[in-house]
Amino acid sequence: MARFEMTGHDRYRVEKAREELARAGDLDLADDRAMARTIGRLEVALQLLLDMLDEDGTS
Template sequence: MSRFDLTEYDRCTVEAARRALSAAESVNLLDGSAMARMIGRLEVAVERLIEMVDAAPGADVVRCPAAHPEDLTPCGGPVVVTIIDKQDAGADGCEHHAARMLASITGAHPVAKPNAPAGVAARVFRAAHHTHPFAWLGARS
């Protein structure tokens, strides 16, 4: 029996925190940039877990604008890119949801936010290349 009644979104939040913690074990401690990124990811993971525990039942979870309403996965960090489509419309997003959005829109491209880490747009582009379009649909797509 579970200690808590977790929603699918809560389970995704916990899994994202586990992945962030696991990834932290392999960070090069001499690479200041990698350490800073990892600390940021861990901060976000802990914030999400605290929000999950402190949230009132039925409360809305704030997610990045790039997250599709049917996509229950938690954000993968702060908003770092804008996905621009063919009509020059854009949506800001975390790396995770921006990659999912980019994979689902033909002719779109990522643009890094001014204070984003170096190379973030390239990472989102590569992640989108390895992401199925409309990944949140799972077996329905």
């Protein structure tokens, strides 16, 4: 795995992903709509983190 220097924007993405993950821990599993929104936000956060790590910039 290649090491890289994180930019301020990269650190911001990591911080926001951590916030989304923390919010997901407080989710009411009986609320289907909230679950769907949370899953969508987690998918986006994960994709942004993966894009950050992707060496050639393709998904």
